[in-house]
Amino acid sequence: MAPFGKIYSYPGNFRVERAQVVAAYNGLEVPLAEDFKMGVDNKSPEFLAKFPMGKVPALECADGFCVAEGGAICYYLARSGPKKDQLLGTDPKTQAKIDEWVFLGETELIQNVLPPTAMVIYNGFPKDNERYDKCVAATERALKRIETALQGGQKYLVGDSVTLADIMVAGCVFFATKVIIDAEIRKEIPNVVAWAQRLAALPEFKALGEFNLLETRIKP
Numbered sequence: 001m002a003p004f005g006k007i008y009s010y011p012g013n014f015r016v017e018r019a020q021v022v023a024a025y026n027g028l029e030v031p032l033a034e035d036f037k038m039g040v041d042n043k044s045p046e047f048l049a050k051f052p053m054g055k056v057p058a059l060e061c062a063d064g065f066c067v068a069e070g071g072a073i074c075y076y077l078a079r080s081g082p083k084k085d086q087l088l089g090t091d092p093k094t095q096a097k098i099d100e101w102v103f104l105g106e107t108e109l110i111q112n113v114l115p116p117t118a119m120v121i122y123n124g125f126p127k128d129n130e131r132y133d134k135c136v137a138a139t140e141r142a143l144k145r146i147e148t149a150l151q152g153g154q155k156y157l158v159g160d161s162v163t164l165a166d167i168m169v170a171g172c173v174f175f176a177t178k179v180i181i182d183a184e185i186r187k188e189i190p191n192v193v194a195w196a197q198r199l200a201a202l203p204e205f206k207a208l209g210e211f212n213l214l215e216t217r218i219k220p
Contacts, residue, residue: 004029004061005028005060005062005065006030006031007019007030007033007059008032008033008041008051008057008059008060009033009036009056009057009058013056013057014171014172014174015070015073016057016207017207017208017209018167018168018170018207018208019059019074021167021170021171021204022074022087022167023077023081024203024204024206024207025078025081026077026078026082030059038056042055042056050066051066055069057070057073059076059077071102071168075164078164087167088164089163094159097157097158097165098157098164098165100165101168101169102165102169104142104145104169105168105171105172106168108141108142109139109172109173112135112138113139113172115128115131115132116179117175119132120178120179120219120220127220129219132219136217139180140185143173143188143189143192144188146169146189146191146192146195147189147190150191150192154191155198166199167205170195170199170205173196174196177212178214179214179217179218181214182216182217183215196211197211
C-alpha cells in the first residue's frame with residue numbers, strides 16, 4: 001500500500017508523532033520526508049509554494065493536497081479513514097467535548113510545556129526561571145483537570161474508546177515527561193499516569209514512545 005502522504009519536519013516533533021498515531025488508527029502511512037533539512041529546505045521556493053509560512057509539520061499527500069499546522073493535519077488524517085466516527089464523534093455534543101480537549105491541549109498544555117522544555121533541551125533558548133515556574137504551575141493545573149476527568153474508572157477522555165481527544169492531549173503529556181512531569185507530580189495525578197500508560201501499550205500509539213518516568217524535574 002502506497003503512503004497516504006509524507007510529513008515534513010525535524011526529528012522528534014511531538015506534533016508529528018500525534019499525527020502518526022491518528023494515521024495508524026485509520027490505516028494510513030505518513031512517514032517523515034527523507035533528507036529534509038530544517039532551516040534550509042523549508043525556506044526553499046518549492047516548499048514555500050506549497051506551504052507559504054514555511055512551518056513544520058507540513059503534510060503533502062499523494063494526491064498533491066497540502067496542509068500545514070499540526071492540529072489541522074491531525075483533523076484531516078482523522079477524517080480520512082474508517083475510524084473517523086470513533087476519532088471525531090458522530091453527534092454535535094460528543095464532537096464538542098472532543099474539541100474541548102483538543103483545544104485544551106493546544107493552549108493550556110502546549111503553550112506551557114514548550115517553554116520549560118525548550119529552556120532545558122535547546123541551548124539557544126533564553127533561560128528564565130520565573131517563566132519556567134509559571135509554566136510548570138500552569139501545566140500542573142491542566143494535568144489536574146485531566147485527572148478530574150479520569151476519576152471514577154473513566155478510561156478515556158470522551159466516551160468508551162480512544163478519540164482524537166486522547167491522542168492530542170497524550171502527545172502533550174508524553175512530551176511533558178521529558179522535563180516537567182516527575183515522581184512528585186505523578187503522585188497527584190495517578191489516573192493520568194494510568195491513562196497514559198494504557199495508551200502507550202496500544203500499538204497505534206507506538207509513535208509516541210514510552211511514558212517517561214522522570215524521577216526529578218529538570219531545571220534550566
